[in-house]
Amino acid sequence: MRDRRQARIGTVSGLALLAGATALVAVAGGHHSIFATLLLILLAIVMSHALVVEIQRQARRMSQTVWYRTDTANTVLLGCWAMIAAAITNVSIVSLQVRALTAVLAIGYAAACAYFVVERRRAVAEPFRPSPVPLAEMPGVVLAEIPGVTLAEMPAAAPLVESVIEAGREVVPDSAPSS
Incomplete structure (x- = not known):
C-alpha cells in the first residue's frame, strides 16, 4: 500500500x-x-x-x-x-x-x-493501480434492477453486471419486483 x-x-x-x-x-x-x-x-x-x-x-x-x-x-x-x-x-x-x-x-x-x-x-x-474490489463485496452496494433502466442505458456498468451474472451470482434479489 x-x-x-x-x-x-x-x-x-x-x-x-x-x-x-x-x-x-x-x-x-x-x-x-x-x-x-x-x-x-x-x-x-x-x-x-x-x-x-x-x-x-x-x-x-x-x-x-x-x-x-x-x-x-x-x-x-x-x-x-x-x-x-x-x-x-x-x-x-x-x-x-x-x-x-x-x-x-x-x-x-x-x-x-x-x-x-x-x-x-x-x-x-510502476503506475498506481488501486486494488480491484468486486462490486458485490463493496459496502453499501446492492445489485438490483432499477425500474425502467436497462443495461443498454448504462454502458459502463453493463460488462461488470454481465460478468457477475456469468459468475453465477444472483444479481436481482428475490424481493425485487420483476418486470
Whole structure:
C-alpha cells in the first residue's frame, strides 16, 4: 500500500543523523555503565529501523509520481553523510572504536542511499493501480434492477453486471419486483 503523504527532506536526514549520533555516543561517549551503553546501542538500532521505515514511506509515496527535487535532496544528503563518515574513518586522531563505527556508518548510509534510490525509481516506474474490489463485496452496494433502466442505458456498468451474472451470482434479489 502506498503512502499518501507529502515528500519531506528533514525526516530521512534527521533520522540518519540521530541513529549515527546515538551509536557514536554509545561507543565514544566517555565512561558509561554497561546498562547505559546497551541502552544507547538498542536506541541506535531502533532509530535505524525507523530510518528504514521512513525511507520506504518516502520512496513509495504517491503524492508525486515522478522523481522530484525532494528525492534528489534526500539522496544527496544520505550520500553526504556516507562521505563524511568515510572521511572520519581515515582520520588518525580519533580512537579505533570511533573509526570502526564511522566505517559501519559509512556503509550503512551508502546502503540507505542506494535503497532509497532503488525503491523510489521502482515506485515511479510502476503506475498506481488501486486494488480491484468486486462490486458485490463493496459496502453499501446492492445489485438490483432499477425500474425502467436497462443495461443498454448504462454502458459502463453493463460488462461488470454481465460478468457477475456469468459468475453465477444472483444479481436481482428475490424481493425485487420483476418486470
